Amino acid sequence: MIDRAELRARYEEWVERIGRDHGAANNRVNGHAWFSPLAKPLAQSTVALVTTAGAHLDDQEPFNTATSHGDPTIRTIPADVDSARLRFAHTHYDTASAEDDPNVVLPIDRVHELVAAGRIGASAPFHIGMMGFNPDPSRVADEAGPLVARLLMEAGVDAVVLVPG
């Protein structure tokens, strides 16, 4: 059983800690708990992945990990790319497993297998890579988030799986 009161207490400690460590006093949560039901069965749905694990392709500019301000930019990763071309730029978690097998944070090959098995209808034409270390959440909430949502809408995506680093 999930103890929400305990999670709330731990969350408040976390907010205090990041405020102290990163000067990130402007914490942010979603303004409303939006909920969209599935429009059609998953077997007919186009599915996209979003990861904040710092995933980018070998020929894309890595996320900027040198600054304490974070990097809220995004990378589009074509779904048909060889997953061995994925790289990880993130200094706030151990990227060793992701570098060994990108599927542990961006299960790009697993999505193709789910399509082949008929569990989902199709892979989106691209997935989204981000780098989650962003002490200022406003650029994620006001810029990156709406941009990602628009790109996925335009690509006809029906459902999204998000994975942190």
Add this chain to the structure above:
Amino acid sequence: MCHRSVGLVQGEIERAGIPTVSLTMRPEITANMKVSRAAWVRFPLGNPLGEPHQPAQHHLVLSDLLHLLETATEAESLVELPYRWRRWERWI
């Protein structure tokens, strides 16, 4: 902060009308972000789907995420997955 970024982007995608589900190793953050659907897995940071080169394990976790997409009927649906980390003596 990775988890806060996921929560904020998840909220915007959901707001645009696309159903979403996320994985979390930091439930205290995710549970307080007002997201639609999330599954808590007790794996270490950096290993949300499990161990490298263990596709069956990745599919187990993905299957639970897809199931939550299909079955959740209201916002802030948070479930805990039953898996435990065995490979390394390293936890959340």
